[in-house]
Amino acid sequence: MSTNDKTSSAPTKTRMTGAEVLVECLVREGVDVVFAYPGGASMPIHQALSHQPKIRTILPRHEQGGAFGAEGYGRVTGKVGVCISTSGPGATNMITSIADAYLDSTPLVAITAQVMRSLIGRGAFQETDVFGMTAPIVKHSYLVTEPEELPRIIKEAFYIASTGRPGPVVIDMPKDVQEAVFAPDFDMEMDLPGYNPVLPVPTEKLEELIPLIEGASRPVIYAGGGIISAEASADLLEFAERSQIPVATTLMGIGAMPETHPLSLRWLGMHGAVFANNAVNEADLVIALGARFDDRVTGAQGFPGTAIPAGNAAIPHTGRIIFTAYETKQSPIPPHGCRSRLPSPGRRPGGCRHGTGPAPTGTTAEGKGGGGKLPPPPGGNPPAQGPLHGPAERTGRPHGQRRGPHRQGGGKPSPGKQ
Numbered sequence: 001m002s003t004n005d006k007t008s009s010a011p012t013k014t015r016m017t018g019a020e021v022l023v024e025c026l027v028r029e030g031v032d033v034v035f036a037y038p039g040g041a042s043m044p045i046h047q048a049l050s051h052q053p054k055i056r057t058i059l060p061r062h063e064q065g066g067a068f069g070a071e072g073y074g075r076v077t078g079k080v081g082v083c084i085s086t087s088g089p090g091a092t093n094m095i096t097s098i099a100d101a102y103l104d105s106t107p108l109v110a111i112t113a114q115v116m117r118s119l120i121g122r123g124a125f126q127e128t129d130v131f132g133m134t135a136p137i138v139k140h141s142y143l144v145t146e147p148e149e150l151p152r153i154i155k156e157a158f159y160i161a162s163t164g165r166p167g168p169v170v171i172d173m174p175k176d177v178q179e180a181v182f183a184p185d186f187d188m189e190m191d192l193p194g195y196n197p198v199l200p201v202p203t204e205k206l207e208e209l210i211p212l213i214e215g216a217s218r219p220v221i222y223a224g225g226g227i228i229s230a231e232a233s234a235d236l237l238e239f240a241e242r243s244q245i246p247v248a249t250t251l252m253g254i255g256a257m258p259e260t261h262p263l264s265l266r267w268l269g270m271h272g273a274v275f276a277n278n279a280v281n282e283a284d285l286v287i288a289l290g291a292r293f294d295d296r297v298t299g300a301q302g303f304p305g306t307a308i309p310a311g312n313a314a315i316p317h318t319g320r321i322i323f324t325a326y327e328t329k330q331s332p333i334p335p336h337g338c339r340s341r342l343p344s345p346g347r348r349p350g351g352c353r354h355g356t357g358p359a360p361t362g363t364t365a366e367g368k369g370g371g372g373k374l375p376p377p378p379g380g381n382p383p384a385q386g387p388l389h390g391p392a393e394r395t396g397r398p399h400g401q402r403r404g405p406h407r408q409g410g411g412k413p414s415p416g417k418q
Helices: 018-028 040-050 063-077 095-103 130-137 147-162 175-179 203-207 209-215 225-229 233-243 274-281
Strands: 033-036 056-058 081-085 108-114 140-143 168-174 219-223 247-249 264-267 285-289 305-314 320-328
Touching: 018 040, 018 147, 018 175, 033 040, 033 063, 040 056, 040 081, 040 108, 040 175, 063 081, 063 095, 063 108, 095 108, 095 130, 095 168, 108 130, 108 147, 108 175, 130 140, 130 168, 140 147, 147 168, 168 175, 203 209, 209 285, 219 233, 219 274, 225 233, 247 274, 264 274
Parallel strands: 033 056, 033 081, 081 108, 108 168, 140 168, 219 247, 219 285, 247 264
Antiparallel strands: 285 320, 305 320
């Protein structure tokens, strides 16, 4: 029996081609859709796919589009996206998509065909060093040199791509490996010494956050795509509501916190909301959950603070959440000037947590004295959003921010630096 039998999966001791073994392994990993563009070196894989009714093959018009499609499919379904290309230019066309999956922490397995093993390194037709070219932009790479290792390699690739911080894995598969006939062992154990993607944080480490939160007057939660990957949105919402701490999200973290919620500050960073950036810039405690401190958020100078604990804290259901608490440098803006500058939907219930004393004098990020409360723009709309580079300047106009009618002094908006 082989994968030509459309009613059942292949038994362990049946002799199969390497391409059939690959397809059977994909079925066992729960793959039901692959994005594959054919070529001479990958033809055996496509022939095996045509005999497997459990997998739908989507033909893109370009390998880059196919890999992006697999990436999007993985993000929407929560599964590992799978894309397949031929050797040479087919494989190199996927590099941009693989890099995108790496930077966006998207689980992806990219299978590239390769010339025969005996021709590798000899400048054969459509031969490229895919293993070497993709090494900096993947979690792991495989060059299959022994057909019998295929079941273990496929199992490891899906495990690595979907655990810890998700990301892409490349499997480079020579054509003679695809055509080799052997009896596969689908029960091979994974061999990943040193790879431990789940590192629970001790309870005492988590308890170190409690006095920090209790002692903070301007805390902010900084949530990223790790919340979504870990399926921890409900946990984030509960934590924010119990602690009454506002939440700003990264671009990858959109959806982790309902943006209609009173504690939501929406995006922060270069492309985020001005009030979100102001809140984070002036916070005395930033709790980062499932996020990395990207330069589009922090600016070129990095984040001005001291890291307290960091790690992978286990979540009761399916995921993990990477957290870092930052105790920031003393802000020159007194506490009362922070929350009053947020639009009313972003304030804590019951008003500003920082007290009701007189507003301090001084220069704020708006370039005006006083408590820094923004006047309502014409028409009563909330403050407009604009790009902002990292920590706002304490005087004058922050670099890259548009000068609009929501700013003190009003005036006609003028196009700013995008």
